[in-house]
Amino acid sequence: MAGLSRELIALRVARELREGMVVNLGIGLPTLVSSFLPPGAEILLQAEDGILGYGAISEQDFDPDLINAGGQPVTLLPGASFFDSAASFAMIRGGHVDVAVLGGLEVSERGDLANWYLPERGGGSIGGAMDLACGARRVIVAMTHTAREDRPRIRTRCAYPLTAPACVDLIITDLAVIEVRPEGLLLTEVAPGVDAAFVQARTEPELRLSPDLREMEL
Amino acid sequence: MAGLSRELIALRVARELREGMVVNLGIGLPTLVSSFLPPGAEILLQAEDGILGYGAISEQDFDPDLINAGGQPVTLLPGASFFDSAASFAMIRGGHVDVAVLGGLEVSERGDLANWYLPERGGGSIGGAMDLACGARRVIVAMTHTAREDRPRIRTRCAYPLTAPACVDLIITDLAVIEVRPEGLLLTEVAPGVDAAFVQARTEPELRLSPDLREMEL
Amino acid sequence: MIDKTFASPDDALHDVADGATIMFGGFVSAGTPSNLILALQRRGTRDITGIANNIGLGDLLDVLCEKRQLAKFIATFAVRASGARKSLFEEQYARGEVALELVPQGTFVERIRAAGAGLGGVLTRVGLGTMVEEGKRTINIDGADYLLELPLRADFAFIKAYRADRMGNLAYRMAGRNFNPAMATAADVVIAEVEQIVEPGGIDPESVGTPGVYVDRVVRCDPVPVRWYG
Amino acid sequence: MIDKTFASPDDALHDVADGATIMFGGFVSAGTPSNLILALQRRGTRDITGIANNIGLGDLLDVLCEKRQLAKFIATFAVRASGARKSLFEEQYARGEVALELVPQGTFVERIRAAGAGLGGVLTRVGLGTMVEEGKRTINIDGADYLLELPLRADFAFIKAYRADRMGNLAYRMAGRNFNPAMATAADVVIAEVEQIVEPGGIDPESVGTPGVYVDRVVRCDPVPVRWYG
Numbered sequence: 001m002a003g004l005s006r007e008l009i010a011l012r013v014a015r016e017l018r019e020g021m022v023v024n025l026g027i028g029l030p031t032l033v034s035s036f037l038p039p040g041a042e043i044l045l046q047a048e049d050g051i052l053g054y055g056a057i058s059e060q061d062f063d064p065d066l067i068n069a070g071g072q073p074v075t076l077l078p079g080a081s082f083f084d085s086a087a088s089f090a091m092i093r094g095g096h097v098d099v100a101v102l103g104g105l106e107v108s109e110r111g112d113l114a115n116w117y118l119p120e121r122g123g124g125s126i127g128g129a130m131d132l133a134c135g136a137r138r139v140i141v142a143m144t145h146t147a148r149e150d151r152p153r154i155r156t157r158c159a160y161p162l163t164a165p166a167c168v169d170l171i172i173t174d175l176a177v178i179e180v181r182p183e184g185l186l187l188t189e190v191a192p193g194v195d196a197a198f199v200q201a202r203t204e205p206e207l208r209l210s211p212d213l214r215e216m217e218l
Numbered sequence: 219m220a221g222l223s224r225e226l227i228a229l230r231v232a233r234e235l236r237e238g239m240v241v242n243l244g245i246g247l248p249t250l251v252s253s254f255l256p257p258g259a260e261i262l263l264q265a266e267d268g269i270l271g272y273g274a275i276s277e278q279d280f281d282p283d284l285i286n287a288g289g290q291p292v293t294l295l296p297g298a299s300f301f302d303s304a305a306s307f308a309m310i311r312g313g314h315v316d317v318a319v320l321g322g323l324e325v326s327e328r329g330d331l332a333n334w335y336l337p338e339r340g341g342g343s344i345g346g347a348m349d350l351a352c353g354a355r356r357v358i359v360a361m362t363h364t365a366r367e368d369r370p371r372i373r374t375r376c377a378y379p380l381t382a383p384a385c386v387d388l389i390i391t392d393l394a395v396i397e398v399r400p401e402g403l404l405l406t407e408v409a410p411g412v413d414a415a416f417v418q419a420r421t422e423p424e425l426r427l428s429p430d431l432r433e434m435e436l
Numbered sequence: 437m438i439d440k441t442f443a444s445p446d447d448a449l450h451d452v453a454d455g456a457t458i459m460f461g462g463f464v465s466a467g468t469p470s471n472l473i474l475a476l477q478r479r480g481t482r483d484i485t486g487i488a489n490n491i492g493l494g495d496l497l498d499v500l501c502e503k504r505q506l507a508k509f510i511a512t513f514a515v516r517a518s519g520a521r522k523s524l525f526e527e528q529y530a531r532g533e534v535a536l537e538l539v540p541q542g543t544f545v546e547r548i549r550a551a552g553a554g555l556g557g558v559l560t561r562v563g564l565g566t567m568v569e570e571g572k573r574t575i576n577i578d579g580a581d582y583l584l585e586l587p588l589r590a591d592f593a594f595i596k597a598y599r600a601d602r603m604g605n606l607a608y609r610m611a612g613r614n615f616n617p618a619m620a621t622a623a624d625v626v627i628a629e630v631e632q633i634v635e636p637g638g639i640d641p642e643s644v645g646t647p648g649v650y651v652d653r654v655v656r657c658d659p660v661p662v663r664w665y666g
Numbered sequence: 667m668i669d670k671t672f673a674s675p676d677d678a679l680h681d682v683a684d685g686a687t688i689m690f691g692g693f694v695s696a697g698t699p700s701n702l703i704l705a706l707q708r709r710g711t712r713d714i715t716g717i718a719n720n721i722g723l724g725d726l727l728d729v730l731c732e733k734r735q736l737a738k739f740i741a742t743f744a745v746r747a748s749g750a751r752k753s754l755f756e757e758q759y760a761r762g763e764v765a766l767e768l769v770p771q772g773t774f775v776e777r778i779r780a781a782g783a784g785l786g787g788v789l790t791r792v793g794l795g796t797m798v799e800e801g802k803r804t805i806n807i808d809g810a811d812y813l814l815e816l817p818l819r820a821d822f823a824f825i826k827a828y829r830a831d832r833m834g835n836l837a838y839r840m841a842g843r844n845f846n847p848a849m850a851t852a853a854d855v856v857i858a859e860v861e862q863i864v865e866p867g868g869i870d871p872e873s874v875g876t877p878g879v880y881v882d883r884v885v886r887c888d889p890v891p892v893r894w895y896g
Contacts, residue, residue, distance in 0.1 A: 020668050022879045042668045042833070044879065048541060049463040049611045052877045062664045064465035065612040071464035071494055073664055079833040079866030081874035084613040084645075085463070085489075086549045089542030090783035093562060094851060096879050105517075117567075118517040122530065125490075125513040126568070131542035134562045135784055165565035238438050240649045260438045260603070262649065266771060267693040267841045270647045280894045282695035283842040289694035289724055291894055297603040297636030299644035302843040302875075303693070303719075304779045307772030308553035311792060312621060314649050323747075335797075336747040340760065343720075343743040344798070349772035352792045353554055383795035546785070555776070556805070556812035559786030575786070575805070577816065582786035586807065610872070642840070643873065 053080030271298030492523025552621025604651030697842030722753025782851025834881030
């Protein structure tokens with residue numbers, strides 16, 4: 001089957017990150033990005049529970065007071081800091097986080113994001129998703145391109161309840177990299193073995209093709 | 219001349235304070251209260267610049283980072299803490315300061331306070347006075363009973379710009395102790411050598427006399 | 437002498453009555469007042485309105501569902517979109533036995549802070565254009581809309597810190613801060629579970645995370661072991 | 667490698683242009699960025715809108731009046747009701763040469779915090795029924811009026827901390843915190859004067875008062891001696 005693994009999606013997301021950036025990684029797929037950060041670059045990972053500058057997920061020692069927002073034990077890098085939730089969300093809401101990488105259920109062509117509530121299960125939780133979607137300077141959604149039965153997750157309008165309207169800047173899926181532009185969605189990269197028509201067939205709104213359309217470098 | 223010295227006013231104010239109370243002392247006369255705290259009682263002095271639990275004013279070593287809100291060097295007591303201005307005023311505005319002792323230019327019969335602006339000099343500054351007047355659970359005004367030429371400071375209405383309306387609970391002057399009650403001003407104590415008529419003659423609104431009216435114990 | 441220490445969690449909860457609104461500090465496993473939660477379960481208090489970031493995610497709060505002590509919960513994370521496992525809370529919520537108000541996490545803590553800081557409310561863009569805006573006032577400033585979010589207070593706050601003194605000063609440890617400092621400012625009675633009690637001065641004044649003025653009761657407990665919530 | 671250190675205050679101020687809005691941390695003598703203020707005086711920048719708790723009270727800011735660098739000041743304490751001494755600022759204000767906006771101190775820091783925290787405004791009762799309410803919107807909630815106070819931002823914030831690392835993490839000392847942490851969140855360019863620079867990790871993560879994300883430039887300076895402002 002065509003398309004990137006979750007790990008390769010995370011790797012492609014990591015390519016968007018540069019030294020000095022403050023980055024928040026959402027629960028689930030985005031968490032994997034921490035394993036693919038450019039080596040040697042000082043990128044500051046922010047966790048909603050009040051850490052700036054955490055490092056790898058720690059598989060060994062579990063300290064209940066040293067976890068990321070998904071509850072996973074993490075390590076600390078030199079220059080890390082702790083703060084309370086009011087300060088953490090002042091940082092997020094106030095535009096001091098450069099990049100939020102969020103999971104997605106649906107993204108609309110104008111960049112609306114739905115990622116917190118599954119009506120068919122009657123369940124969902126907000127957590128920090130709305131604050132991150134509104135507050136981060138750049139929002140990258142990392143998700144599989146389609147849901148079950150090839151149902152497109154990139155929609156003309158989201159059917160699911162929104163996390164925030166018009167908040168997404170970049171969509172990175174197992175099939176493609178798509179920028180959300182004022183004039184619509186721009187397909188800039190396709191996964192190896194996939195072409196634009198294949199991506200379009202699995203995307204509800206029309207994609208414009210970048211003049212620089214290319215295969216993802218992984 | 220009848221009436222208490224500034225130090226004796228401060229002493230009488232200090233009698234209002236009990237163990238465990240959090241107390242903010244305004245600039246000027248109220249600052250003197252710190253010299254008359256009941257010995258052995260743990261009273262927590264709060265300074266707007268971000269200290270809870272400071273002690274005596276230090277005449278010797280001057281550390282520019284260890285000052286009260288008037289800029290005077292202070293000492294620390296065991297159990298003190300430091301915090302920033304946002305936290306300091308959250309404490310004040312949020313009702314966590316038990317008593318604020320403020321200076322006054324005028325107090326009205328319904329407890330309006332004017333203490334920040336002198337129109338005849340065209341000058342004045344707010345500082346933390348409005349926050350303290352609004353936020354402290356109990357506001358004690360410590361001032362001389364009259365201004366120059368025996369002009370009453372306790373007025374039917376304040377002529378000077380207000381610090382906050384209906385905020386004063388107790389007025390302690392060189393002549394008297396007066397409670398601000400919903401039904402008006404209640405004279406509860408007079409200074410040694412002073413009687414109710416003497417106080418009333420120097421007070422604009424009518425004072426009701428407490429059935430327990432007595433001479434101040436100093 | 438100010439002395440806010442209590443002998444046991446059960447003593448510290450002596451006046452928590454049915455129908456109480458209770459805030460619980462903690463973020464998943466970090467800074468969670470587990471001993472106070474277990475004491476609340478033992479006490480059997482009913483019709484509780486709980487306020488916490490999360491329930492049923494490595495936080496022990498789910499034990500309050502065992503005997504249906506919760507009437508309502510205000511949280512940011514309580515029901516999972518994925519159905520991998522179900523907490524007791526999720527089951528009771530699905531059956532309509534407990535009410536749930538979901539709040540964005542930043543709005544949640546800001547509402548608590550507003551209550552503690554004596555603010556009448558705060559304006560935020562978070563939640564605009566979503567289900568969160570339902571029933572809320574919108575205020576327009578210079579052409580931009582904001583939601584008016586109101587203060588959130590409680591009768592009690594159960595919080596967790598690492599160290600305390602008898603005056604109620606608290607020091608936190610790492611990500612154990614989270615909602616604890618804000619909740620300490622926003623409840624009528626604040627009860628802190630700590631691992632150590634030291635003499636006043638034993639906490640560096642620079643390191644006090646919650647000044648004693650906010651804390652009513654302090655109780656020393658061994659931490660309840662928790663597993664990685666993975 | 668992230669390196670935010672600058673060689674001198676003058677270097678750190680290289681792009682401060684005429685007409686800039688500048689916040690200055692500090693409360694009287696505590697936590698005042700004196701070296702940055704002196705560098706701003708040397709630079710001769712004009713038409714400045716200054717934002718600081720106080721001016722002319724043991725804070726060195728009065729030097730900016732020597733060559734009339736200030737067009738406007740936003741402060742809580744700037745003009746004394748008593749006329750014992752007069753600062754240059756007071757003299758220029760009395761002559762109408764500089765504008766002044768006085769703000770209650772708690773509202774002042776809350777407006778700065780709101781700007782840094784991405785809030786559209788906050789509601790407070792402080793200032794109701796006083797001159798402070800003039801020109802402001804009043805919002806009624808359940809029968810109680812509140813003033814709507816709007817965020818306060820700046821182009822630059824000049825702040826003072828005790829210790830920094832090259833990543834911009836700051837640790838404060840005693841009452842030197844005051845407005846510095848809030849101002850660090852609310853300006854486009856944040857310049858911190860510190861007494862020590864250490865390697866990353868040299869500040870305990872528990873003791874970071876301002877995380878490096880907020881700080882753009884760090885410059886080590888010997889503190890300017892100040893006298894007791896009595």
